[in-house]
Amino acid sequence: MHNNQKEHLYKILVIGDLGVGKTSIIKRYVHQTYSTNYRATIGVDFALKVLNWDSETVRLQLWDIAGQERFGNMTRVYYREAMGAFIVFDVTRPATFEAVSKWKEDLDSKLILSNGQSIATVLLANKCDQNRDFLTNNGLKMDQYCRENGFVGWFETSAKENVNINDAANFLVKHIIASE
Ligand code: GDP
Ligand code: MG
Secondary structure (H helix, E strand, C coil): CCCCCCEEEEEEEEECCCCCCHHHHHHHHHHCCCCCCCCCCCEEEEEEEEEEECCEEEEEEEEEEECCHHHCCCCHHHHCCCCEEEEEEECCCHHHHHCHHHHHHHHHHHCCCCCCCCCEEEEEEECCCCCCHHHHHHHHHHHHHHHHHCCCEEEEEECCCCECHHHHHHHHHHHHHHHC
C-alpha cells in the first residue's frame, strides 16, 4: 500500500494591539521560551510549529506583526491565504479589548474563504496571570461576545505562565480541519 499520509500547511495570523503579547505567545508556543523584552523588529516575522495530528502532519506558519499594530489594520496582502487567526488582547488594558472588534472587521473585510466564510478566529484574553478582574467581570459574557462577533471561541491565556496556549492552538486547528 502506498503511503497516503496527509500534510497540511496553514498560515495563521496573530493580530491585536501593540504590547498585548502576540510575540510572547508565539515564542512560548513554538520555542517554549518567555522573555520580558522582545525587540519589535519592523515587518513580519514567521515561526513554524509542526504538529502530529492523528496520523497526519500539520504545519502551522504563525505570522507575527511588528510595528504596524498602531495603525489598527493590515493590508490584504498580509492576510492573503491565511486559514486561521488569533486576535489577542491584554486583560489588564480594556482599550485593547475594545480594539478587538476593529481587528476582526479589518480581517473579515479583507479575507474571505472560497466558500464565502470568514476564517476561523479565536480570541485570546492574554496576561491572565496578572489580573483577573477583566475575566471576573466579563467572563460570562465572553461566549456571547464570541457568537455575536464571529469568533469560534476564546481562551484566557498567559504566555508568561504557559496557560492555555497549546489548547487554544489545538482548538483552532480542529476548526480549520473541520471546515476544509
Ligand atoms: P506584542 O507587541 O503584542 O508582540 O507584545 P509582546 O509579546 O512584545 O509583549 C509585550 C509585553 O507584555 C512584554 O513585556 C511581555 O513580556 C509582556 N507579556 C506578554 N505576555 C504576557 C503574559 O502572559 N503575562 C504577563 N504578565 N506579561 C506578558
Ligand atoms: Mg510583537
